[in-house]
Amino acid sequence: MSEEKKIRVPFKKNDNVGLKDENGNVIVSTDLGYSKILWGAKNTALVCKDQKWALIDLDGNLLCAFIYDNIDRFCENRFKATTKIVDGYYTSRYYSLLDEKGNVICDDYSELLTVTDKTAKVCKNNKWAIIDLNGSLLCDFLYDRIEFLCEGYYKAGIVVNHQPKLGNLIVEYADTSIVYSILDEKCNTVCGGYNYLSEICDGEITAAINGRCGIIDLKGNIIIPLEHKYVQPLGEGHYLLSYDKPNDNFWSTVINRNGEIMIPARMKYREILQFKNGVARAYQNEKWGLIDDHGNHICNFEYTFIDDCGKGYYRVVKGAKKNVMRPNGTLVLNEWYNDVYNVEKELFIFGNTIKKTKDNPKTRYIRGVANTNGAILFPTVLENVWWVENNEALYAQIG
Numbered sequence: 408m409s410e411e412k413k414i415r416v417p418f419k420k421n422d423n424v425g426l427k428d429e430n431g432n433v434i435v436s437t438d439l440g441y442s443k444i445l446w447g448a449k450n451t452a453l454v455c456k457d458q459k460w461a462l463i464d465l466d467g468n469l470l471c472a473f474i475y476d477n478i479d480r481f482c483e484n485r486f487k488a489t490t491k492i493v494d495g496y497y498t499s500r501y502y503s504l505l506d507e508k509g510n511v512i513c514d515d516y517s518e519l520l521t522v523t524d525k526t527a528k529v530c531k532n533n534k535w536a537i538i539d540l541n542g543s544l545l546c547d548f549l550y551d552r553i554e555f556l557c558e559g560y561y562k563a564g565i566v567v568n569h570q571p572k573l574g575n576l577i578v579e580y581a582d583t584s585i586v587y588s589i590l591d592e593k594c595n596t597v598c599g600g601y602n603y604l605s606e607i608c609d610g611e612i613t614a615a616i617n618g619r620c621g622i623i624d625l626k627g628n629i630i631i632p633l634e635h636k637y638v639q640p641l642g643e644g645h646y647l648l649s650y651d652k653p654n655d656n657f658w659s660t661v662i663n664r665n666g667e668i669m670i671p672a673r674m675k676y677r678e679i680l681q682f683k684n685g686v687a688r689a690y691q692n693e694k695w696g697l698i699d700d701h702g703n704h705i706c707n708f709e710y711t712f713i714d715d716c717g718k719g720y721y722r723v724v725k726g727a728k729k730n731v732m733r734p735n736g737t738l739v740l741n742e743w744y745n746d747v748y749n750v751e752k753e754l755f756i757f758g759n760t761i762k763k764t765k766d767n768p769k770t771r772y773i774r775g776v777a778n779t780n781g782a783i784l785f786p787t788v789l790e791n792v793w794w795v796e797n798n799e800a801l802y803a804q805i806g
Contacts (some may be wrong), residue, residue, distance in 0.1 A: 587604045705734075
């Protein structure tokens with residue numbers, strides 16, 4: 408059974424802060440000399456005294472000594488505590504992980520950063536490792552950098568030679584000074600030996616060895632051979648290809664997993680973004696539109712920009728006005744508005760801005776609600792409207 412959260416009300420007296428319960432009884436007296444009280448996790452609070460920080464419970468019991476220069480909430484039931492060590496002009500910072508009782512889980516790290524809701528990355532002697540939130544090391548301090556890839560996977564890099572002198576710029580995928588591996592959730596090495604690993608897209612990654620790029624999956628299986636100048640996954644088996652000759656890359660070329668050209672450069676798309684359900688946003692003749700996976704126009708290319716609007720819909724911009732577009736290229740609203748917001752439950756909020764004028768002393772933001780079938784459920788008469796209860800309902804105010 409979960410512990411009931413206690414109600415506490417802060418109050419101030421003579422520049423010190425205390426806490427009272429909901430009945431006005433003093434729980435934490437200002438005589439204790441606390442200059443700050445901040446809420447922690449559940450029934451804990453962070454307190455500052457004489458420029459040092461500690462944890463208390465909401466009955467006022469001290470959970471740890473005032474030895475830390477700062478304490479921040481790290482994640483649920485965990486806190487990051489900072490200790491400063493000054494040596495002349497140089498200040499070193501060391502970090503500890505505390506539980507909700509103020510106990511030290513692990514300490515003496517030069518950096519402590521959240522990675523997932525179950526893990527953190529820590530630095531010691533300029534090397535990085537991954538720990539769980541009980542402080543257990545999941546891998547040794549081997550890596551010069553560690554980054555989260557996606558649920559259950561990390562990319563970890565080791566510097567094998569120093570960067571060239573300043574001024575000799577190397578493109579990231581052509582940089583051979585670092586070697587990356589993919590680690591699983593237990594920090595076991597899945598595959599490695601790469602000089603570059605991109606962000607993930609539909610479970611696929613651009614990888615490079617010695618400046619030649621291809622596509623791999625999270626197990627290291629090769630999808631497109633590592634023999635190209637650059638290749639970028641666009642989702643759903645589409646890949647944006649870069650050639651070695653710079654002039655060949657002015658227009659976008661998209662290939663499939665077999666290396667067959669699906670959208671040739673002669674179609675003259677300057678930019679093609681990620682595919683979703685066979686549809687992508689593209690830029691041609693200085694305007695944006697939608698295309699299918701063979702480069703055919705789904706709508707007219709007449710928009711200043713097209714953005715993802717959620718649930719398979721798009722927000723289209725024409726000058727200062729916006730609308731919502733279906734994936735088949737048709738517009739949802741008959742009129743254009745200053746703002747349209749993301750689609751949830753087949754509904755979206757839209758609105759206009761009424762600027763301050765001589766006759767209108769205050770700038771107003773009026774909102775309405777529409778269905779993706781084009782029906783206006785509420786016209787622009789609402790002053791405030793937003794989603795509540797995990798996007799299960801809308802809260803609205805008139806006037």
